Amino acid sequence: MSPYRLDQERQADYFAAVEDITRTGAYRTTSGWSTRAMELVAAELRLSESWEVVPTRSGTDALVMALTMAGVRPGAYVAAPDLAYHAVGAAIFQIGALPRWIDVDPCTLNIDLADLATAFDHLPLAAVIGVDNYGTRCDRTSIAQLCSAAGVPFVLDACESLGTPEGGANRAALADFVAISFSFTKPIHAAGTGGALCAPRAVVRDRGGDPGLLMHPRRLPELNAAYLVLSWPDLRGVIGKLRSIYTAYHERLRGWGLTGQRGEAGSSRIHAPFLLPEGSNRKERDALIDHLARSGFEARPYFESQSRLWGMPAPPCSANLAQRVICLPTGAGFPHGSLDEVAAEVISWMEARRG
Template sequence: MNQMVVAGEKATLQSVPMLDFGREYAEVREEVLAAIEAVCAGQRFILGPEVARFEQAAADACGVAHAVGCASGTDALWLALAALEIGPGHAVVTTPFSFFATVSSILRAGATPLLADIDEATFNLDPAQVKAVSSTRKVTAVMPVHLYGQCADMDALRSLASTTGLRIVEDAAQAFGATWNGVRAGALGDVAAFSFYPTKNLSAYGDAGMTTTADDALAERMTMLRAHGMRKRYFHDEVGWNSRLDTLQAAVLEVKLRRVDAGNARRREIAAKYDDLFRAAGIVGSSTADGIVLPFTDPRAGHVFHQYVIRTPKRDALKDFLTNQKIGSEIYYPLPLHLQESLKSLGYKLGDFPVSEKAANEVLALPIFPELREDEQETVVAAIRRFYR
């Protein structure tokens, strides 16, 4: 195992990938290929039995009655909103610090996105800001994003919803297996949306998504909407969408679902090791003025570390330095949604959400995946220490 390089020592050029799909594939190859072969042999390529089996297993894993597979995490968000009959004339409060699909799904449903700033420590929606927005506008729903694998403050958001009648749509795209007070993401709101994009903790070999709910009627409606609005074949009750979960992807997900809890536990171990290494390196501060700021985990949350994200005002220079050292890193996300060119019509401007804007200038995700080795973590931390020293 490599020793951590200290100041003055010659830099190691060991490369560290941001993510390595091949390592996981080496472990699941035989099971995945057997599952794919079974689909091909059975010739049920659209909504085959593997889809129903995966949906039931995923629902059980999330602690809900229903899971409805669909074509992507983006479609899952739209299905959730459509099932709640949220559309023109409705407003949904969400975060400006997220992937584009969070807001675009609201627009696709025909509703109006209203943005509220985030909590500086967790990067998730600040319930106080949600309350402030809801007090000035008529709002139908709130869409908290469980960013980086940590659930939003669902105690505060559910309390607000109970007093105002807001529906809660969880954007749990990055949070399969995460918990809040022991309750799994996907069971914390009226309905939730997951993504199984290949980089996710539970990932497909292409695009795939899922919604979850405890509500029988919502589940039935989402099942209908994902198949062109059909309850009976060729009879279309509504104008739905073609967003079925591919049977081949369901087969892959069924295999990988059996490993996701162990993978999440491993991610927590890696995150804890990073914390220890950074503190030992002496470059951690309580604020970005003192050094890098490590990820914060709310004691009520079961973090699954989809990303391990540090903060530093020297983010861009650090990223360039790591790239030159052949170490992967990524920025999630460099431009808040309210400043995106395509969302100018929302009417927001620079300075409207200062916490989100500051985060967008400071966050940097470091390599984290279950197969990441300890010597690779040491290489990452040693490189960052050289940058600061």
């Protein structure tokens, strides 16, 4: 992954902001750069005036705060997709709750709605976390309907989907809480860290005083907020580049047995996930990663089954997909000229495998 970086002119602006912040000592504040950053988030998500955006140190902090404000308590069950970044499970365990791992759809790699419905029938769920895995939107409408029917809060992990195009209207407000991330792997970032919690203002005001939340220490530092604000104008361009990289991989690898994630029209494509052919395993996937590394290209085995990481039984589809998924080189700084080389190396490895 090539992380987003400011151009030379905005680097100068950022260093000026750093000097001002260190001179005044305003490292964390409810005004200044953080306020500007959260205004940008609210506009991007098209949130209503009744919603508030709380700047946080990370997307994980935002998830922890969302679950706490949702009323989830130690020992309660929280449903979450098994194939997702492990920060989801970490947030659940941080508040002492218990995960009910939900299987994923083999085409979208997002939460399986049938398995989620089954979980509602068998467990007293306290909340559901829906994840926009690899930047592709989960079925927010269906998840919201299931949660509404059961009277259970819906927490949307949109940490990977900021900037995702969807016909002009962002539908984040279908959820009760929305978590956003600005870590290094995102299209733009807040100097490597940062996040945001989006929720109805009345809920934040009513429940934000929970002593377990430690709201002020969890706030986004001004040094990071300044970087994020200066990065923001490039969001659309970076998303366009990431999407074009993924499309190019599809075109070059067509016919070689690698399957891409469906839902391309609604994805930010911050990763470039492909599934190796059915029957492949971790050993083969890791061999391809090593093959690309020897050629100077960094691919990654995103994501491991969360249940496997936590030593728990894994849903069958997720367990299978976690062995086969590989994210090919991409990122804001990835040169388009390297696409053909990466594809050629993948094809070379596939040819040897078939032989």
